[in-house]
Amino acid sequence: MTDKITALDLAAAELSDATRTYFAKCEEKLGLVPNVLRAYAFDDKKLRAFTDMYNDLMLGDSGLSKLEREMIAVAVSSINHCYYCLTAHGAAVRELSGDPSLGEMMVMNFRAADLSSKQVAMLEFAVKLTEEPAKIVEADRAALRMAGFTDRDIWDIASTAAFFNMSNRVAAAIDMRPNPEYHAMAR
């Protein structure tokens, strides 16, 4: 293993001012610049499109808590066995929940966790959407409504699960390496 962040050699353009500012903000708030951002940084437009979508989804207004969104991220990434996302978002679950074992359960098998039936419904939907999207039918949405989710919540569950089905595949395709700092965080 080298220090490369991905398996691709992409012409590493000089970072734009906007990107440098953004990375500085990451360092300040997170203590690191997530490697996924460095991976996208060869192209300013792609980086911004990615971060705009990501930040809205994971940090924006939602009926789902930030922890719940991270739980979806990790449960989806567990099915897809995505090393990058499991490492980075597993750390996020540990941190946001203050419960290291919860992060491990999301990484390994969310069914091991002692969750509310509402959260189980949320994750079961995310899993079905990941494993067999073609088989989602109205009954699946009805189950979420029965569990107490609004239609807007369903959008957010769906969008988050879908986003990580994208992100897992970008990471797999280019062998994206997570920042080593994640491993020790919030253990």
Added chain:
Amino acid sequence: MTDKITALDLAAAELSDATRTYFAKCEEKLGLVPNVLRAYAFDDKKLRAFTDMYNDLMLGDSGLSKLEREMIAVAVSSINHCYYCLTAHGAAVRELSGDPSLGEMMVMNFRAADLSSKQVAMLEFAVKLTEEPAKIVEADRAALRMAGFTDRDIWDIASTAAFFNMSNRVAAAIDMRPNPEYHAMAR
């Protein structure tokens, strides 16, 4: 079937000026506003994040032709059996190629098409990334390079295949309905 664009009832906010302008431009250029845009229009930020990523990916600079990107879109959507994306992007393949049967082959089984070995390599990578992302290894990237793709091309193949793995799942989760006009286009 009703005239609903999705199965969700999302507070249909008044469209912002920016969105109205954007939709007018769609009408002008495409003759319609793709329903996926109307589906995201309940939230300006989400709409813009989606279109920024989509437009860069499908219309921006790339070593892949627009047709090739649409072929990836459809081959991925075929595996996921996404009614929305197969309808909209199947039409795009028919249109861009001027070959209606090529669109059908992408929808039904890309292996039926008489493609160059380079394009076959591209689609086989997209398919593996869709079906078993966890199993992508260096040999898979090497096969793309052998077929003549640059590392930047690999990024674009990966990003496009990954994007439709997201988009297929958003569409499946909310039962997104394609504009009926697509069916007859470029037949």
Added chain:
Amino acid sequence: MTDKITALDLAAAELSDATRTYFAKCEEKLGLVPNVLRAYAFDDKKLRAFTDMYNDLMLGDSGLSKLEREMIAVAVSSINHCYYCLTAHGAAVRELSGDPSLGEMMVMNFRAADLSSKQVAMLEFAVKLTEEPAKIVEADRAALRMAGFTDRDIWDIASTAAFFNMSNRVAAAIDMRPNPEYHAMAR
């Protein structure tokens, strides 16, 4: 792609009188001789066995309408991604239903269609029989009876789904090419 109907070089015997007559009838009634018939025509006995079974199944007496039998054909072929059958029978669904989008939904994902619960039960049975025949149990037949099907209807649903599981595989094995005319029919 050449003008070959299949990937195999089979000694193309002179067509028998019976076959010539049959093909003339096809031309007259359908405007074409389906390529599947030309593929089998190297052997009169095989051709007749195939057409006898096919005609009885798809055109003979049944509690299922011809459209319903075609819907089963296409839903099964969608799972198996059979280019030949999706093309030929997709056209049949469009034609018999007078609803082009219905044909597309069967090809892409029958779950997108707004069907009666009876038809959904019929297609779900056909899909399970296709995907995991070993797991069919009495409860699956009971569900069809509950939906209003007779035992004879169950035979017909089963036989039709099973037939296309055969036909899809013959077509896949020999790369059978559909008549190009199908693409534009009933759009």
Added chain:
Amino acid sequence: MTDKITALDLAAAELSDATRTYFAKCEEKLGLVPNVLRAYAFDDKKLRAFTDMYNDLMLGDSGLSKLEREMIAVAVSSINHCYYCLTAHGAAVRELSGDPSLGEMMVMNFRAADLSSKQVAMLEFAVKLTEEPAKIVEADRAALRMAGFTDRDIWDIASTAAFFNMSNRVAAAIDMRPNPEYHAMAR
């Protein structure tokens, strides 16, 4: 378990003269009337279409020996876990080969058998055609030709594997029961 041959109640019409004659011939040659024929006997046309196809395929001229065709039948039925076909055709493999353990290996896992590389190629093609028909490409046919098969042989391998993918599903759908006599045959 009752003495019923299938799970369906089909109006058991009086057998036609042709069918009675055919069944008498079965009794004479095989010592029994295979239950699959009794299952189809509610409708003369369906019975004849089935037997015409079956007899041509399994008993007609072919570059494949009758034993090889039965081996394909059983290897395919093993994947589909078809109780009827494994019982009836497992007996046929034992009988035609004079090697009871060969029949068992076909039923359980053909990879356990010590076959020629030509026969392994034949069965691997049949298995791929059964498990993932959509993925058959020219290389799969080329492998059969390399192993020594003609294009006509490929047709026969494909048709036989495809036929049992049909037959397995008819049997599963209606819970067809094999004649008990098969179990003890050629042990």
Added chain:
Amino acid sequence: MTDKITALDLAAAELSDATRTYFAKCEEKLGLVPNVLRAYAFDDKKLRAFTDMYNDLMLGDSGLSKLEREMIAVAVSSINHCYYCLTAHGAAVRELSGDPSLGEMMVMNFRAADLSSKQVAMLEFAVKLTEEPAKIVEADRAALRMAGFTDRDIWDIASTAAFFNMSNRVAAAIDMRPNPEYHAMAR
């Protein structure tokens, strides 16, 4: 096929006295030394660990009858297509049940058998545990309790199904050959 019991060449140590005594007892009680024991005999410790676990599980005290434990063994081995275990334990089911066709049904598809709903629940649990262990949840255990099983019975069902998931894989990995005598037993 040679007379080798496995595909591996393991230094065949002189059998220890304990092993010779054990094998003599097998000969006496079963009329043969099961090849699985000869396969493990290259190492006394491994042989004893295997037989201790096996004998406790299959012959020790349990709320499950010996026949039921053998049924689980064969139903699991059917999914894994294990030639060794299907041969040896298929014979055991025939023998213990006095019903040769029951052994065949377990080998081919346990769903063909006319079992009590309690036994069906037992086998469905074993099958799910084999096919998708990650998806076992409390509801699966609850179904077993509803069917009349105690918690200790659940342990035994789970342990037996799990054991054959191990044993099937050892046999597959080393191509373990069953004793030919099994084929004719209890037919």
Added chain:
Amino acid sequence: MTDKITALDLAAAELSDATRTYFAKCEEKLGLVPNVLRAYAFDDKKLRAFTDMYNDLMLGDSGLSKLEREMIAVAVSSINHCYYCLTAHGAAVRELSGDPSLGEMMVMNFRAADLSSKQVAMLEFAVKLTEEPAKIVEADRAALRMAGFTDRDIWDIASTAAFFNMSNRVAAAIDMRPNPEYHAMAR
């Protein structure tokens, strides 16, 4: 979540002297009694059979290092998403390797790790044996020999992978809970 070690209520017999001694030794050497041992402790014979097999396999003589055996354990458990085994043996990989990120890669996706081609061959064999045991053929063993493994090594790779296919399923079936201490070990 309660403090229960499994989901089953098994008559917790007074621990035998032998078991108490064994557990004391565990405490001394490991700092804890692994919950899997407490789970088996309701029955002395079962506990001993399990520990005899486990200790021989994971701690006995072998051409594989202890770390390599633990890597197999975790790679197999990752496929089966076994919370118990991933937690306990993930900790073992971290500890034995002194490389916390190696443990994480085994848990998440062993393909992310920078292993020797010999170790990759070992894990690919373990994965195939886990995912599709029926498809192991001589070529798979040949690949291990080519990579430098002896036949005895192949036995050990197979036995270890097979053992965890058992253990994962026992843990899943009874919802076995890992000792909380594992989470923080060797981070």
